[in-house]
Amino acid sequence: MRAVADSEAAFVAGTWLHLLGEAGVGKGTPVEVLHRAHGAGGRLEMAEAPLSDVPAVTERWPHDIRELLAVPSNVLVLRDVHMLGDQLRQRLRSLLTQLDGTATGQLVMTSQPSMVGTDDQPDQFCDATVEVPPLRHRYGDIEHLARLFLRKYRPSDESRFSPDALAVFQ
Numbered sequence: 001m002r003a004v005a006d007s008e009a010a011f012v013a014g015t016w017l018h019l020l021g022e023a024g025v026g027k028g029t030p031v032e033v034l035h036r037a038h039g040a041g042g043r044l045e046m047a048e049a050p051l052s053d054v055p056a057v058t059e060r061w062p063h064d065i066r067e068l069l070a071v072p073s074n075v076l077v078l079r080d081v082h083m084l085g086d087q088l089r090q091r092l093r094s095l096l097t098q099l100d101g102t103a104t105g106q107l108v109m110t111s112q113p114s115m116v117g118t119d120d121q122p123d124q125f126c127d128a129t130v131e132v133p134p135l136r137h138r139y140g141d142i143e144h145l146a147r148l149f150l151r152k153y154r155p156s157d158e159s160r161f162s163p164d165a166l167a168v169f170q
Helices: 002-013 028-038 055-069 086-099 139-153 163-169
Strands: 017-020 044-048 075-079 106-111 128-131
Touching: 002 017, 002 028, 002 128, 028 044, 028 075, 044 055, 055 075, 055 086, 139 163
Parallel strands: 017 106, 017 128, 044 075, 075 106
Antiparallel strands: none
16 A cells, blocks of 8 residues: 555656566556556657667667657656666667656666666666565455456356455465
């Protein structure tokens, strides 16, 4: 709940946000939900690191990022920034340094904490950093998620989990 509240505060304020978490923890989901709730008709763009270090790709990608951040209503999610190659990491760092304070779009970056080197921390460009803990550390969410999936896949009111079943899930 703290991760959601901290993400929401940063999102609503329009600050640049860095979401850290293990692979598969659901870092993109809060951004999508927050955008639906607070996006005011703006555009949500998801961008991933190019898989190629071909010069045409490495030159075009930062240009696309710059264009997306130039639109005030855009929210740009750069997924898995820890996967950037050295050349793209340097280009992104240079671009974000140039844009410091001039970009009008909102930037959200996601990465895995163990995969980001201390010299390339995206935190230096973001006003807020939020760690999204894995589900195994969020016992309180398990019952809610189990009931959500039960309603989705067994919509009759007769379906329930026993307390023992919920304890096993947790």
